[in-house]
Amino acid sequence: MAQRNPYYRYLDSKQAYYTSQHKPIFGGWLMACVFCRVVILRLVMLNVECSLTGVEIFLPFLLSLYEATSDNGSSSQQSNTAVSKTVRSSAMRYALLVGVFTVSAFASVSTSTPRSTYICPVTSYGSKLVPVSQFLGLFLDTGIIIGLSTVAQDGFESSRPKLLLGRLAFISAGALSIQAGLFILKNPEHMIWSFHLDSRIISDLLFATVFGSSFLASLVYLMSELRPSIPITVATCVSIYTYHFSTHTTEFWPSPSRSTVVLSSIAFLSMAGIVRLWREASRSQRSMSLNGTCSRFLVILFVFMSVLFLAKKSSLILHPSKLSKHPIDYLMSNAQHTSDQWRKQAATSQSLEQAVYEYQSRYGIPPPPNFDKWYEYATARGSLIIDDFEQINSDLLPFWAIEPAKIREMTAHMLERTWTDAGGLRIANGTSQLTPHVVPTHRWSLEGTSSIIKKFAQWLPDMDIAMNINDECRVAVPWRAMEDLKDRGTVARRQLNESKHFQPFSTNAHQLWPNTYMQAEPPYSPQTISEYFAEASIASSFTKYGVIGCPPKSPSLRTSWWNKGLFCADCTSPHALGPFxxxxxxSGSLCHQPDLKNLHGFHLSPSSFKPTTSLFPIFSQSKMPGFSDIVFPSPWNYVDKVTFDSSKSMAFSEKEKSVFWRGGTSEGYAAADNWEGMQRQRFVHLANYAQGSTKLNLLLPNNAQGTGYSYRSIPLSSVLSATNIDVSFVGGPVRCYDKECAAQAREFYFNTSTVDFQEHWKYKFLFDFDGAGFSGRFLPFLESSSLVFRAASFRQWFEERLTAWKDYVPVDTRLHDFWSLLAYFGGLGKNGEYAHEKEAERIAGQGREWAAKVLRKEDMEIYMFRLLLEWGRIVDDRRNELGFVLPPK
Structure with missing residues (x-):
């Protein structure tokens, strides 16, 4: 640095006097500020979904304002010196420019940052206290930085400044530890979240710690030579630039508004003035002093950043998103084409001979024994699906890598221990029966499944099946282990083709299955646990189980989405066109969506979850993508737990134009304030607490002819006036600790009056969500001629048979597309301008007609029949010899 000017020599002497005469008071004041800042920081982080975006942008302005007023005060005492007027003028101009920069930057960031639908409760202190705390923390940050600057400029030759900085670090750590301890003592249910951190979170915390410590040390060092506002302003400018330049934009997302571009341009022009002042100061050695090398570097950096920034923003503003057709129109057209192609290849066979040939060509092995019985059963019941059962093939392929005896042993292991939450079905001598010791509350499920199997049990080999009695899926196998199982399974299947003579099922298969658990008393106590399964209920499942089946370089394995209040556009881009x-x-894959960790009850806190990371043969009614359960048709729909009464049917045009939903808080177990992220709660909150004045960016026609679409800013009240919203919880809060039950009772209206399920058919728009597992309402909804909006993470046996945008409207788990979907199908204003009701009616009709053809109870039987024929071959010791052979003509 060049020799310091008289103004700086005065400040040096002033600070030296202050710190030498008032060191104890100064140190105590600084430590108190640090302690209070840590308390506020923790409060904001616990309620980050309620925080304002970009508050810290004002930090450079407060620092420059302090410096300006401090300069004026010192200058008044030196009114006869030559530097007084120059110092005062430079400081005030600098503060003014920094003020313009921070205000415009804050406005551009806060108006362009998309928020997630994670709930900020309106009835809690967070929605009001957190923003106030942020601004209080901002003032504390200003004081702390000024104090650190004073310590740094006092010099590091002595040990006192170093000692003070060390004390500040210990105070910060102590404050956090005390708060954490008190919080856990008061809320013991948070214990599992606090002390069971996965390796990625720990690595992220370590990285943040090292990065933050390095940044703080560098900042303290710079402040020993520079005014504190200079490095803070540079850091703020770089951060804002990075945010704006990296903002996710595509042709299907709205371009930044003109106001955002104008505000960000003002911010950068202000920064140009600030850099110019620094440049001038480097020549005159007056306030804001920098040496020549630093100032030249900042000028070059600013010019480079400005050119890139303005080039990108100008291209977006000059070429805004103008589409020839609405993305939904494209998606519906593409869905029709995709559906037609799938349906053609799903039923190409017109005879048993063709079905056998098609099976061999698709899967590379002969069909299982009794395939002719299955074909006869399927065709006699009018099945439109004969050849495509890829779900069965993908579910069972890895089990070819496991010896049949080992599979039977694993099945027995589960059925011997009722703790594993598995119920058994024994198929023997052409009959199906329940094994003993099935939990009474879930007995109906196994009885329903048994009633499906009895229709064709005479053609099945003897076997035992372990059925998952919980709603949640169970089998989460790590990616590398699963890839190895699939490879070995493919090799094992090839060995089947080496057989010269294919044989029928073994006749003595029942003798091979363990029989101990069929006794009146189980061989193990019901409480006997399994070393292969874990009790993981009421704890986050995302990292430990949800994404372990992802490839190693998947975003969800490499990054964490910490800010629950912000929307992750990069997480949706692989499976979406803009918001759709x-x-x-x-969209079901968790591998590219790290933000889903906080946006579904199953990921946040499943109610009943006993998973395994080994490939156990568990049959489940549904599963999350990435899990390896064997999916089968749910008895819930087969035994008519909920049904569509055709006598209550109404034409789509006669239905009320409303979004209708009723349900319970049963998606996950509310604990540790995690209910704010559950999908059902987010939907009800979004639908009932929407502010009509909120501006939406909606794609609307450019003219009456609808020759093109572009984004326009429309108030939410316009959507609400076109389509009625009738959404609420029923009963009262369930599956929650007392604290969370009370919080939800305050936040939501719980409709105490019962609603007949058949009342749903009066409404045009029905939303379907997961519960603890799959939704049992979806199939009746499809039959109703109402338009079904489906937001499902759990996948069922029929996924390959239905096509999104043709049979139903898919909804992202984040629900950020909710209002855009309603605006498209329901229109705007009281007259429903721009509504696409014909398209809504067409999708509703197509879903109803196709469901009546391929999702019947007969189709459930056909799917289950084929699944168990395939499974019967896998668990047979002679599976390398088993196959169906066409009889000679």
């Missing part, structure tokens, strides 16, 4: 879901299959 375009790939239903890919």
């Amino acid at each position: 879901l375009s790939n239903w299959t890919l």
